[in-house]
Amino acid sequence: MGARETDVSGVRVLLTGGTSGLGLGMVRAVVAGGASVVLTGRDANRARRVAERETAAGPGAATGIAMDVRDEASVADGVAAARASMGGIDVLVNNAGIGMRTVNPRFLTEPRPFYEVTPAGFTDLMATNVTGYFLVARAVVPDMVAAGRGTVVNVSINEETMRRRGFMPYGPSRAATDAMSHVMAADLAGTGVDVHLLLPGGATVTGMIPDDLPEEARGGLLEPTVMGHAIRWLCSSASAGRTDLRVVARDFVPPGDTSPA
Template structure:
């Protein structure tokens, strides 16, 4: 399995790239800094690090071409690169701001990265997958509550857009051999996007490694026909048992 993971130098992206590489996949991970991407990739078995700014069409085209050439193709795209609320309001958990207080440049930056970036990378990879006869796209999302929580513009709308984009991508690609699925952690994770003291009392942060088992499964033969599913990593074992019990 040849996999391209965007935003793979830290957090969820690094956890998924690590799990995939350790499971035997050939992984290309990306980051805005070529040096950092290469350094992180050097710590994973057989991984490749590439510079990619998902907001920039030319950067996307270059990175996808390099990944395709170096890996000999791309079987799976993991759309993960993203930025959080801290970029527009560093105190968003303790001092949430109304949407009317969000600077337009900050709004655009989050939407451009978290939503338009997913579109641009998938738009570049999908025609190659279709020509090759198949492939898999996994878009990383978040809990529904994040999409309607006070003070979460523009991050919430960017991830609501991710959900809609994924569903429409899945509909557009139905029956083509290219599958599209959503994957989300299922809770606050230790990625730096949320302050560690931000979780409600009695609720612990999830480790990024929670994404490992489901992403490895999505890259496996068992998931070859899985399409238009929304998988919660923290509930993956239960979801998989139910799926197998129902003969799917």
């Protein structure tokens, strides 16, 4: 992959849900490329510890803050803190989310029908995965529009998973964020603000995978590092002017790139 496509030196990134899993994989990728990152988590101390560790690895820098994406006031405070820390936000990565384990810890081996999902579990997952993306983008994007530039990356999943048996409400939540991302891109057309979807391209080694997953199935899981090349390109100037892309990280090759990986 050519250096120009992945140069993110000085880019200012707000990445939600950055303390573990795919979020942490993306934080490491952009910090390694020289970006400044504010990563969020519900636990402020954990977010700070992760940020300190990633900053030590450099050459970029990370700051960890608390943010509950379900809560409008928490989002407003977190976005304000991110702006103050970095002097602005060039890229928003909407990644904070919860998975099927929260409503069914054995969702892969013992899938349950939708009518066994509790209303409380349904509501909390949708508030995190759907309303959370909306609230953070709503707080960040106006300044991007005023500046005439910026990027929003909404992390998603395979379309097959959105309709999979026993995946209520996680599948529908990601179908909703997919649709919302396309609407965001349409609403922002001509403003200089680009919006994209990014998905790993398969099940990944994260806390969303149930503990009882058979060992033979674990061998096929993708590592969170799979997101690295794609997120660095999406955060870089090389992606500017393109919008409404659906990028599969596992298969990602930068448009026009003919250099060796």
